[in-house]
Amino acid sequence: MSIRDRLAAKSSAVGAAPRPQRPDNEVPGRPKTAPGQLMASLPILADKDKELQQALDRIKELESAGTSGAQEVEIATLVEIPGRRRILSEQEFVELRDNLASNPLTHPIVYRPLGDGRNEIVSGNNRVAIYRDQLHRAKIWGVPFTGEPAQIELAALFSNLLAPSLPDFEKYRQFLRIQEHQGLSQAEIIRLSGLAQSHVARILSFDNLPAEAKDLLATNPHRLGGTAAAKFAALTQQGRGAEVTNAIKALIESTEITQERALELAAPAKPKTAAPAAEAIMVGKRKLCDVSVRSGVIGVRFAGKDGGEKAAQWSEKISAFIRSELEKEQGSSNLDE
Numbered sequence: 001m002s003i004r005d006r007l008a009a010k011s012s013a014v015g016a017a018p019r020p021q022r023p024d025n026e027v028p029g030r031p032k033t034a035p036g037q038l039m040a041s042l043p044i045l046a047d048k049d050k051e052l053q054q055a056l057d058r059i060k061e062l063e064s065a066g067t068s069g070a071q072e073v074e075i076a077t078l079v080e081i082p083g084r085r086r087i088l089s090e091q092e093f094v095e096l097r098d099n100l101a102s103n104p105l106t107h108p109i110v111y112r113p114l115g116d117g118r119n120e121i122v123s124g125n126n127r128v129a130i131y132r133d134q135l136h137r138a139k140i141w142g143v144p145f146t147g148e149p150a151q152i153e154l155a156a157l158f159s160n161l162l163a164p165s166l167p168d169f170e171k172y173r174q175f176l177r178i179q180e181h182q183g184l185s186q187a188e189i190i191r192l193s194g195l196a197q198s199h200v201a202r203i204l205s206f207d208n209l210p211a212e213a214k215d216l217l218a219t220n221p222h223r224l225g226g227t228a229a230a231k232f233a234a235l236t237q238q239g240r241g242a243e244v245t246n247a248i249k250a251l252i253e254s255t256e257i258t259q260e261r262a263l264e265l266a267a268p269a270k271p272k273t274a275a276p277a278a279e280a281i282m283v284g285k286r287k288l289c290d291v292s293v294r295s296g297v298i299g300v301r302f303a304g305k306d307g308g309e310k311a312a313q314w315s316e317k318i319s320a321f322i323r324s325e326l327e328k329e330q331g332s333s334n335l336d337e
Contacts, residue, residue: 085125169221202226208233
């Protein structure tokens with residue numbers, strides 16, 4: 001399903017979006033209801049959807065064409081746009097590095113000539129970084145993408161956002177970059193991307209984490225998913241920001257700590273329940289048993305080597321006593337009637 005199709009399929013649900021306040025200088029006649037606003041904005045969104053779909057299709061076409069239509073590009077001329085490179089996990093990085101070291105490049109990078117001898121990387125930032133810093137190569141196969149800068153930036157941003165293996169924190173980061181660079185609202189990004197509202201809510205829960213915790217996650221975004229981030233965000237809003245930051249730091253620094261354990265580290269300590277006081281039942285100077293009460297349970301622990309035998313005998317006596325008391329209560333109740 002194309003982005004255009006996903007947009008049309010989602011248009012019926014937009015009525016649930018909150019209604020914006022009307023500015024004092026609003027032009028009369030502007031639609032006031034959410035469906036009306038959607039219909040008014042559909043031409044703009046449709047144009048953006050068409051622009052995005054064309055750019056994504058073109059990048060996919062260029063990358064899948066192989067090196068037949070590519071040419072070698074001087075790596076020194078390639079310019080990386082900050083924030084555009086997808087952060088790989090350690091395992092992903094090693095696998096990509098080893099693959100590039102042992103095999104020819106099957107998917108060339110896509111770049112945009114800037115006209116001054118430099119070339120902006122559209123896709124393939126990690127491949128370029130490995131070729132340059134790990135394999136110390138001077139050239140890499142690439143294909144040029146000529147288009148408007150805004151169209152290329154839009155495609156690069158959404159290409160990252162929709163990557164299947166992208167961790168939730170990286171999706172959050174791309175979500176913010178789309179808002180910043182394209183001026184799109186959250187609702188528009190959701191409609192254009194086809195992401196579920198529940199998924200977006202998990203992604204945006206990172207926004208409520210302490211700034212230091214987000215800086216830590218930026219170094220290793222694979223360690224924390226959106227579901228756990230939402231729980232950390234709730235703890236932050238409860239005034240436990242320092243504990244959340246320390247727990248996320250521990251999660252980042254040690255692969256042995258799970259997300260569940262990190263949440264336990266950030267959560268307030270559970271009050272310890274005092275052990276119930278046991279009453280000793282004595283027969284002369286010898287203890288027969290201990291009796292305790294806890295959470296609706298009466299416990300009787302018999303002392304001595306024959307404690308098991310005594311427990312069996314007294315269980316019958318206790319049961320008989322309870323039945324006798326109930327019969328007395330029932331008889332008393334009948335007399336009252």
